[in-house]
Amino acid sequence: MPVSVQSPTRARNAGHRTKRSISSVSASAEPKPIDPSIIHQPNDLSSVPSLLSAILTQGIAAVSSPSDDASRLALLSSARALVLALEKPRETMIRQCWADTTCFSALSIGVDTGVWAYLGRDDRPKTVREIAKHTGFEEAYLGRLLKHIAAMGHIVEVAKDEYRPTNFCKALSIDRLGVAYPLFTGPGNTGGVFRCIASFPSYLKSTNLTTPTSITESNTQFAFDTPKNFFELCHDPAYAPMGAQFNTHMGAYAFGRPTWVDEDFYPVEEHLLEGFDAKDEKAALLVDIGGSIGHDLQKFRDAFPEAKGRLVLQDLEPVVSQVKEGELDGSIERMAYDFLTEQPVKGARAYYMHSVLHDWPDKGCLPILENVKAAMKPGYSRLLVNENVIPDVGANWESTSLDVMMSCLVSAKERTKEQWVQLLERDAGLKITGIYPVGNGVESIIECELPTEEYEGSTGEGESSTEESL
Numbered sequence: 001m002p003v004s005v006q007s008p009t010r011a012r013n014a015g016h017r018t019k020r021s022i023s024s025v026s027a028s029a030e031p032k033p034i035d036p037s038i039i040h041q042p043n044d045l046s047s048v049p050s051l052l053s054a055i056l057t058q059g060i061a062a063v064s065s066p067s068d069d070a071s072r073l074a075l076l077s078s079a080r081a082l083v084l085a086l087e088k089p090r091e092t093m094i095r096q097c098w099a100d101t102t103c104f105s106a107l108s109i110g111v112d113t114g115v116w117a118y119l120g121r122d123d124r125p126k127t128v129r130e131i132a133k134h135t136g137f138e139e140a141y142l143g144r145l146l147k148h149i150a151a152m153g154h155i156v157e158v159a160k161d162e163y164r165p166t167n168f169c170k171a172l173s174i175d176r177l178g179v180a181y182p183l184f185t186g187p188g189n190t191g192g193v194f195r196c197i198a199s200f201p202s203y204l205k206s207t208n209l210t211t212p213t214s215i216t217e218s219n220t221q222f223a224f225d226t227p228k229n230f231f232e233l234c235h236d237p238a239y240a241p242m243g244a245q246f247n248t249h250m251g252a253y254a255f256g257r258p259t260w261v262d263e264d265f266y267p268v269e270e271h272l273l274e275g276f277d278a279k280d281e282k283a284a285l286l287v288d289i290g291g292s293i294g295h296d297l298q299k300f301r302d303a304f305p306e307a308k309g310r311l312v313l314q315d316l317e318p319v320v321s322q323v324k325e326g327e328l329d330g331s332i333e334r335m336a337y338d339f340l341t342e343q344p345v346k347g348a349r350a351y352y353m354h355s356v357l358h359d360w361p362d363k364g365c366l367p368i369l370e371n372v373k374a375a376m377k378p379g380y381s382r383l384l385v386n387e388n389v390i391p392d393v394g395a396n397w398e399s400t401s402l403d404v405m406m407s408c409l410v411s412a413k414e415r416t417k418e419q420w421v422q423l424l425e426r427d428a429g430l431k432i433t434g435i436y437p438v439g440n441g442v443e444s445i446i447e448c449e450l451p452t453e454e455y456e457g458s459t460g461e462g463e464s465s466t467e468e469s470l
């Protein structure tokens with residue numbers, strides 16, 4: 001039975017009501033309750049005509065030049081907006097609360113049990129009976145799960161109890177992509193990353209709705225009732241294989257996205273290769289700090305196979321030991337290293353950190369930056385911070401979701417340009433020499449050096465010609 005809750009303001013004012021006439025109610029009066037009939041109205045019917053016309057134009061551009069990903073992304077954004085505009089609030093709520101969550105669970109079960117690997121191994125439609133036989137599922141229940149996945153559009157129902165894979169379903173059988181699902185649902189009954197997401201509203205209330213900044217009392221510690229932070233938890237054998245899944249997931253995150261070694265992104269040749277001091281054969285060209293299982297260094301090696309100098313992958317021991325022999329180019333050194341301790345590789349041409357500082361609140365970043373600074377050679381070494389620079393207006397959902405995720409898991413954040421200038425220049429005492437963006441929702445390269453004596457502070461304006469798109 002619905003319970004009517006009187007707001008504290010209304011309760012306080014009730015005794016004075018007789019002193020105020022209805023006509024004296026002004027803009028400052030309490031707003032009227034929302035009319036419940038809006039539940040039956042589409043979310044934003046008025047924007048449908050303009051979205052349809054944008055979709056027509058963007059659709060023609062995307063189809064006529066399939067290699068132009070910007071057109072496809074613009075079309076996708078309008079198509080998503082159209083769905084939301086047409087949906088009624090009840091439909092959005094049921095989709096988000098029932099359909100998306102159960103679909104996620106079913107996808108995760110399918111990854112775990114090899115359903116997608118079997119269905120997606122070729123384009124031939126397969127019966128529920130056949131898939132059940134190959135995966136050990138009870139046929140009747142698998143049929144129910146597949147019906148839901150088909151209703152959500154991820155597989156195609158070609159006949160009763162018979163399905164064809166989509167491109168997405170096939171991709172789920174690739175470990176790097178599929179592993180995100182069991183990472184979020186968690187090993188055993190631990191609840192994985194979802195446990196943190198589910199506890200976040202209560203955690204925020206417990207902190208009086210303030211920005212999460214505590215490294216020792218983050219939402220992960222609250223959710224799992226542990227003193228361990230997210231990364232320590234990942235490496236706790238009780239939660240295996242969460243750590244390995246997380247590292248693999250990080251490799252997939254960058255799948256198909258622009259990378260800093262692409263042409264027209266960061267001037268690798270001019271800023272790193274030229275001027276590299278190759279006289280000392282032990283000289284390091286690039287040190288990837290918190291580099292996970294080496295995907296970024298491998299991309300660098302693929303792009304610059306002839307580049308001289310050491311390429312050093314640094315991460316915590318359980319992470320670097322996850323890299324199997326032959327997985328990375330033989331020239332990439334693996335080094336177990338805790339970045340809260342002294343940096344052992346001195347005077348490298350470049351130190352690189354990708355999605356590392358976003359894991360830490362400002363006060364947690366400072367010791368990490370101090371250790372890099374102490375190893376940098378003045379006038380020679382560069383620090384390349386590969387991170388989102390959130391625009392003040394019009395942020396992309398990939399980066400905003402990551403921002404909330406960071407606050408939820410590790411009390412950290414994605415940063416705006418102003419916040420990067422504050423952290424890297426004013427707090428850590430580095431000099432930002434350029435910010436190189438490549439597109440909204442994709443990490444930029446923030447290039448830093450040790451400040452020279454003449455340096456009197458900078459606005460963080462970079463050399464990049466596309467700086468204004470930040």
Ligand SMILES: C[S@@+](CC[C@H](N)C(=O)[O-])C[C@H]1O[C@@H](n2cnc3c(N)ncnc32)[C@H](O)[C@@H]1O
Pocket residue numbers: 231250251289290291292293314315316319337338339340353354355356359
């Ligand atoms: C979000 S991941 C980014 C990984 C990689 N740079 C990338 O972009 O895919 C952060 C990395 O920092 C590593 N890390 C966390 N604490 C660390 C520490 N104290 N010392 C070294 N690495 C650490 C984690 O193991 C993880 O690989």
